[in-house]
């Protein structure tokens with residue numbers, strides 16, 4: 295079996311898709327090596343095992359797929375569901391997630407296990423909005439960990455190393471509507487000098503570039519609008535994002551745009567300022583379309599927000615080197631959270647790279663990118679491709695020792711270790 299991008303063939307002997315908790319317990323307790331596999335969207339071997347993979351997409355744990363607590367708004371969801379499968383039902387209950395990743399097809403448990411995030415100065419990673427997990431540990435017992443429990447900060451961004459998460463509790467907010475506007479041609483100098491203002495010009499902002507073009511290719515602005523605007527006609531481009539970006543020299547896009555140049559935007563969520571519910575605007579791609587054939591590779595580095603202007607200049611200086619290898623690249627922002635293995639422990643800037651699927655060329659370029667970004671405090675995304683030695687990763691996380699102790703306590707035989715996570719926890 296291969297991952298989504300087909301750049302990795304898993305080493306597992308077989309894959310089990312248990313239909314109930316008893317079947318899951320049988321696999322987890324009975325096998326010496328097990329690893330949960332989500333929707334296979336990671337580009338590296340973070341989810342790999344030489345033992346048995348378990349996928350939870352068919353798992354019925356005896357409770358409704360989605361339960362919303364009317365008092366707290368906390369949504370309890372089956373962990374194997376994809377975010378896009380949860381979102382519409384949540385909206386129907388009058389609730390929303392504060393953020394979504396670019397793709398709604400990614401599983402909830404798999405996304406939060408690697409610190410997956412969207413964009414927005416005020417929105418945390420998807421893991422940062424988790425308030426509880428049900429975890430099947432090595433013996434097959436179910437353990438519930440909630441915000442406030444001593445081990446909780448180790449239990450969400452956990453790389454599959456603690457066990458199999460069967461349910462996830464998500465903090466929600468009242469549902470809201472969003473309009474998406476795209477701007478093109480922002481001059482580089484304007485971005486250098488106004489990075490924080492550009493990234494803060496809407497609820498969620500993404501800057502797309504290939505770093506060697508004469509100007510910044512696109513800025514996607516997702517702005518909250520008053521609830522109930524959905525279903526209305528396209529509004530004229532106006533508001534804080536448009537005011538700022540046009541003043542800085544950008545222009546409203548003349549039609550719908552795809553993140554990749556010269557690709558039709560049919561798979562993208564609606565643009566052009568048409569208001570719609572949060573889950574149909576915050577992801578870049580629509581749930582009912584396959585966004586691409588997967589012929590790409592991804593890397594991503596997350597840095598403290600304070601390093602942002604230096605980091606943008608440093609990557610731009612590498613534009614001629616990395617630009618020809620890129621399909622596109624994206625700058626995003628994320629608010630900090632308190633997970634021990636969080637790549638965004640403080641307000642952060644993310645540099646995402648979608649590469650052509652040429653691993654030898656990308657692998658040769660990554661050390662140069664990492665040499666520019668690591669001194670500025672960068673951490674590689676746990677689910678993407680990087681060349682930082684695995685042995686150096688613990689040094690990037692002050693609470694790594696606490697995480698390793700928790701993993702050793704819950705999984706003393708290392709049943710849930712595989713791929714590079716085995717090496718990470720070996721030291």
Ligand SMILES: Cc1cc2nc3c(=O)[nH]c(=O)nc-3n(C[C@H](O)[C@H](O)[C@H](O)COP(=O)(O)OP(=O)(O)OC[C@H]3O[C@@H](n4cnc5c(N)ncnc54)[C@H](O)[C@@H]3O)c2cc1C
Nearest residue numbers: 330332333334335336396401404407410411453454459677
């Ligand atoms: C097209 C595309 C777009 C993407 N967009 C974004 C984005 O916008 N933002 C971003 O940050 N990342 C993004 N990613 C990266 C992606 O979100 C992460 O790699 C994520 O971890 C993939 O989740 P998955 O369900 O596919 O998990 P997998 O890749 O299958 O597994 C990832 C990890 O989760 C663990 N895991 C899975 N299920 C469970 C479970 N039930 N219990 C315990 N552990 C589990 C696995 O063991 C493994 O360690 C994107 C990837 C692709 C291919």
